[in-house]
Amino acid sequence: MVIIGLTGSIATGKSTVSTMLRDAGMPIVDADVVAREVVEPGTHTLEAIKLAFGPGVIENGVLNRSQLGNIVFGNQSELQRLNAIMQPAIRSVMADKINFWRTQHVPVLILDIPLLFEREYDKNYHVDKIIVVSADPEVQLARLKSRDSLDERQAKNRMRTQMPIAEKVARADYVINNNGDKSQLKAQVDDLIEKLKDIAPEYDTK
Numbered sequence: 001m002v003i004i005g006l007t008g009s010i011a012t013g014k015s016t017v018s019t020m021l022r023d024a025g026m027p028i029v030d031a032d033v034v035a036r037e038v039v040e041p042g043t044h045t046l047e048a049i050k051l052a053f054g055p056g057v058i059e060n061g062v063l064n065r066s067q068l069g070n071i072v073f074g075n076q077s078e079l080q081r082l083n084a085i086m087q088p089a090i091r092s093v094m095a096d097k098i099n100f101w102r103t104q105h106v107p108v109l110i111l112d113i114p115l116l117f118e119r120e121y122d123k124n125y126h127v128d129k130i131i132v133v134s135a136d137p138e139v140q141l142a143r144l145k146s147r148d149s150l151d152e153r154q155a156k157n158r159m160r161t162q163m164p165i166a167e168k169v170a171r172a173d174y175v176i177n178n179n180g181d182k183s184q185l186k187a188q189v190d191d192l193i194e195k196l197k198d199i200a201p202e203y204d205t206k
């Protein structure tokens with residue numbers, strides 16, 4: 001199984017690319033989805049968050065994500081506190097999902113991980129190649145504000161918590177430039193799929 005890490009910075013377009021790869025028949029393990037699963041009602045991770053940040057971040061047993069986001073993005077020590085609770089849970093579920101796909105003998109698996117470099121998933125998991133979805137910071141800021149209804153300060157605080165996109169691009173095997181429209185993005189993803197067929201020949205026959 002060829003393992004491809006898909007990353008970028010916040011709102012550069014990873015999920016949009018991973019949806020296109022899924023549509024092309026590739027299984028995806030998405031760390032943002034896992035990060036939601038591990039805080040579902042009744043989980044011990046949610047209980048630990050309640051103990052650390054107070055009952056105000058839970059509403060009717062459900063995590064109030066925007067409230068917790070407002071606490072941690074812009075406050076480094078609170079973010080570290082959240083990371084210390086969540087990262088072990090995310091890692092363990094990610095590993096289970098990767099093992100599941102291994103048992104299915106799929107030729108290629110995409111790991112969509114926003115913090116691939118920051119959390120050193122590239123070193124701790126076997127990742128054969130890395131795709132970075134890049135966008136200029138002003139494009140990224142505009143898309144982030146619009147998608148998550150954030151003001152300038154909230155959006156910039158979120159962007160600051162991640163490694164600059166230029167550093168990620170420097171470490172990529174494949175770079176997708178997402179400054180253009182979605183059809184330009186799709187054309188690049190189609191080209192990339194052709195390249196992936198070279199390193200995962202069995203994928204071609206599926």
Ligand SMILES: CC(C)(COP(=O)(O)OP(=O)(O)OC[C@H]1O[C@@H](n2cnc3c(N)ncnc32)[C@H](O)[C@@H]1O)[C@@H](O)C(=O)NCCC(=O)NCCS
Nearest residue numbers: 009010031032035065066068069083086113114115161162
């Ligand atoms: C703080 C939370 C509740 C805010 O939820 P919200 O629905 O607003 O954002 P969402 O989870 O969709 O994340 C959006 C993006 O924010 C960025 N982001 C999320 N968590 C972090 C973090 N700890 N550090 C830096 N960037 C982060 C990522 O680019 C992610 O794609 C949530 O982001 C969270 O639980 N974060 C901790 C889990 C984590 O590390 N997730 C990243 C998986 S590698």
Ligand SMILES: Nc1ncnc2c1ncn2[C@@H]1O[C@H](COP(=O)(O)OP(=O)(O)OP(=O)(O)O)[C@@H](O)[C@H]1O
Nearest residue numbers: 009010011012013014015016143147180181182185
């Ligand atoms: N080429 C594009 N043109 C216009 N809008 C786009 C383009 N690519 C992505 N978007 C929009 O920008 C926003 C961010 O994209 P997306 O959610 O795919 O980013 P992401 O990198 O997965 O973000 P996150 O790190 O927060 O998970 C979304 O609203 C998406 O629909």
